[in-house]
Amino acid sequence: MFAYVIRRLLATIPVMGVVAIFVFSLLYITPGDPAAVIAGDIATAEDIARIHHQLGLDEPFLWRFGGWLWGVLRGDLGISIFTNLPVAQLIGQRLEPTLALTTTALVVTVIFAIPLGVIAAWKVGTWIDRGVMIFAVIGFSLPAFVLAYLLILAFSIELDWLPVQGYVSIREGFAPFIQHLILRVSPCA
Amino acid sequence: MINILRGFSGVAIAAALAALMLAPEAFAQTSGKNIKFIPEADLRSLDPIWTTAYITRNHGYMVYDTLFALDEHFKPQPQMVDHWKISDDKLIYTFTLRDKLKFHDGQPVRSADCIASLQRWMKRDALGQAMAESVGEMKAEDDSTFSIILKKPFPLLLEAIGKLSSNVPFIMPERVAKTDAGTQITDPTGSGPFKFVKEEWVPGNKAIYVKNADYVPRSEPPSWASGGKVVKVDRVEWLYIPDSATAAAAINAGEVDWWQQMPPDLVPLLSKNKDITIASVDPLGSLGVMRFNHLQPPFNNQTLRQAMLYVVDQKDVMTALGGEDQKFWKTCYSYFTCGTPMSNEAGAGPLKGKRDLDKAKALVKESGYKGERIVMMTATDQWIVNSQAQVVAQELREIGLNVDLQAMDWGTLITRRTNKEGIDKNGWSIFFTWLVGPDMINPALNFPLRANGEKAWFGWPTDTKLEAMRVQWMDAPDLAAQQRLAAAEQEEAFTSVPFVPTGQFVIPTAFRSNLKGVIVAPIVLMWNVEKK
Numbered sequence: 001m002f003a004y005v006i007r008r009l010l011a012t013i014p015v016m017g018v019v020a021i022f023v024f025s026l027l028y029i030t031p032g033d034p035a036a037v038i039a040g041d042i043a044t045a046e047d048i049a050r051i052h053h054q055l056g057l058d059e060p061f062l063w064r065f066g067g068w069l070w071g072v073l074r075g076d077l078g079i080s081i082f083t084n085l086p087v088a089q090l091i092g093q094r095l096e097p098t099l100a101l102t103t104t105a106l107v108v109t110v111i112f113a114i115p116l117g118v119i120a121a122w123k124v125g126t127w128i129d130r131g132v133m134i135f136a137v138i139g140f141s142l143p144a145f146v147l148a149y150l151l152i153l154a155f156s157i158e159l160d161w162l163p164v165q166g167y168v169s170i171r172e173g174f175a176p177f178i179q180h181l182i183l184r185v186s187p188c189a
Numbered sequence: 190m191i192n193i194l195r196g197f198s199g200v201a202i203a204a205a206l207a208a209l210m211l212a213p214e215a216f217a218q219t220s221g222k223n224i225k226f227i228p229e230a231d232l233r234s235l236d237p238i239w240t241t242a243y244i245t246r247n248h249g250y251m252v253y254d255t256l257f258a259l260d261e262h263f264k265p266q267p268q269m270v271d272h273w274k275i276s277d278d279k280l281i282y283t284f285t286l287r288d289k290l291k292f293h294d295g296q297p298v299r300s301a302d303c304i305a306s307l308q309r310w311m312k313r314d315a316l317g318q319a320m321a322e323s324v325g326e327m328k329a330e331d332d333s334t335f336s337i338i339l340k341k342p343f344p345l346l347l348e349a350i351g352k353l354s355s356n357v358p359f360i361m362p363e364r365v366a367k368t369d370a371g372t373q374i375t376d377p378t379g380s381g382p383f384k385f386v387k388e389e390w391v392p393g394n395k396a397i398y399v400k401n402a403d404y405v406p407r408s409e410p411p412s413w414a415s416g417g418k419v420v421k422v423d424r425v426e427w428l429y430i431p432d433s434a435t436a437a438a439a440i441n442a443g444e445v446d447w448w449q450q451m452p453p454d455l456v457p458l459l460s461k462n463k464d465i466t467i468a469s470v471d472p473l474g475s476l477g478v479m480r481f482n483h484l485q486p487p488f489n490n491q492t493l494r495q496a497m498l499y500v501v502d503q504k505d506v507m508t509a510l511g512g513e514d515q516k517f518w519k520t521c522y523s524y525f526t527c528g529t530p531m532s533n534e535a536g537a538g539p540l541k542g543k544r545d546l547d548k549a550k551a552l553v554k555e556s557g558y559k560g561e562r563i564v565m566m567t568a569t570d571q572w573i574v575n576s577q578a579q580v581v582a583q584e585l586r587e588i589g590l591n592v593d594l595q596a597m598d599w600g601t602l603i604t605r606r607t608n609k610e611g612i613d614k615n616g617w618s619i620f621f622t623w624l625v626g627p628d629m630i631n632p633a634l635n636f637p638l639r640a641n642g643e644k645a646w647f648g649w650p651t652d653t654k655l656e657a658m659r660v661q662w663m664d665a666p667d668l669a670a671q672q673r674l675a676a677a678e679q680e681e682a683f684t685s686v687p688f689v690p691t692g693q694f695v696i697p698t699a700f701r702s703n704l705k706g707v708i709v710a711p712i713v714l715m716w717n718v719e720k721k
Binding site for chain 2: 038149
């Protein structure tokens, strides 16, 4: 068992390497130029070229990839070229809301989906079964953003029960944490 | 198993219900001394000298102050300066700072800080670079007085150091201003009416500002960026909400107080809420720009560009952009922002008159155009750009031009427009954009009017006469001479057609009706604003 786990872990290394090369390559394949975005709309081509050079965006692919990889291996994710803040800090700022959202969505999904599935199977062929099926079809047919807008309209605008937007950390209270999560989680779940 | 799940789900539902019942109104209203504001874009860079991005300029107005600032009459007024004198030969400007000016770290503002800040600004800003050619030396006489000694007169000096829009010559501590102009600063310390709370900054989500209790405002009433900057709230939160529907819902629900720029098509929706005021607080608005690639065919041909003046209908473009209600747009047959001292209609006959398709077709034929493909770029995620492109593409097709309207996102468009190659190498022929009024008010600031070839803004027009006229304008001795020269320059511009102005519009702003004191100005300013 232990050997199996080790083999599987070792197998992820080349996979991660391929993914890293592929994702890094996307920066070259996809359109858009961070220097142009940073410079602003009224910048000249010289301004953009200067930013390219300053940020090292004009360096060869392998050089840039190597530098980035070496940093990652040492735990240094570098500095954001947009905000000048450490990338690790930017990821950290998003980690808690992301975990809260995904964990809560997963829990809600499990809490509702499994029992509903069991009930539908138990009452197969009945109106309960059909009702669950209709509910499921509506759920995966309706785009999440449409559902989100409808929920905002109902629960935020009309009823004023829940906030439209924003995230509150659980450290600031369980009630506001849940209140701010409900409408975000519902379309995801 | 089912019992466990029942129990678990029961606990979850009970928790949710309990949460719902607790403080149900807590999030619906923002606090009386805090303002929640939805800005036009996400704040990414904190350096208003390094980038021209308007959002960073707006950030600059929160945390920095300026030596001079433009008022609503386009006159530079002293801001950090208490008094100044100009030598008779107009070569020496001596400025004395106001008392008690302090940076956010408690250090006094000194002459050395001002000099270093101006030097850094002059390296990046086009008007600053023009000024730098005239500056011989900047010297600190003492900590509160400094002089700018010129090699030759520069009549626009006060206008330059009181410049309204990007890049604004904000004053930073010397240690920060000594950062290379090509490198972003990391320290947002300023001496302005607000302090930036960097620890709470979450790029992509929010930026927080608190009142600078040590700021000493001037006594004059506020007038655009000049006058007293009296802060009447404790805290301002910039919440970046990129989705318009969510932003509309948030202000409708009272979760935010002020939405800087809302799409006009949401005006009818929010107008129904009596607690929301929809207004235009920008007296200059923005101008639509139809820009050609002057380096590549077919628009390297002046005659073909002139044909466009007879085809483009500003009313059609502006209606698509701003709706039928002309409250938010107007025609502007000038290369300079209408409503400003340099705007005029010299040479504007072809654009202003009724569309003359016969004349346009004749000019197209005269240009030798043989049906070459015209790549017109549009950004579908920028409604201002896309509205212009959709209308003008159709107008050009009406006179037989072979328009290939290519849709992309804004990030791709601003990347691709840097390409000087032909359309067979991913080049372009036309793109659209818009520029705020302050950036087009006169020849010195109007950068799309620059015609210095490959050094010019994207499109790279060449017109040595236009360039010479710009220099002449900057040396003009008085307003009458400036207006005369601006009119002459415009006549030349309507001949060489560096771009086609497509109209002038304002983007509506929405704020809760209990928000008072919003300053009517071409840029968003947060002092003087309070919540009743």
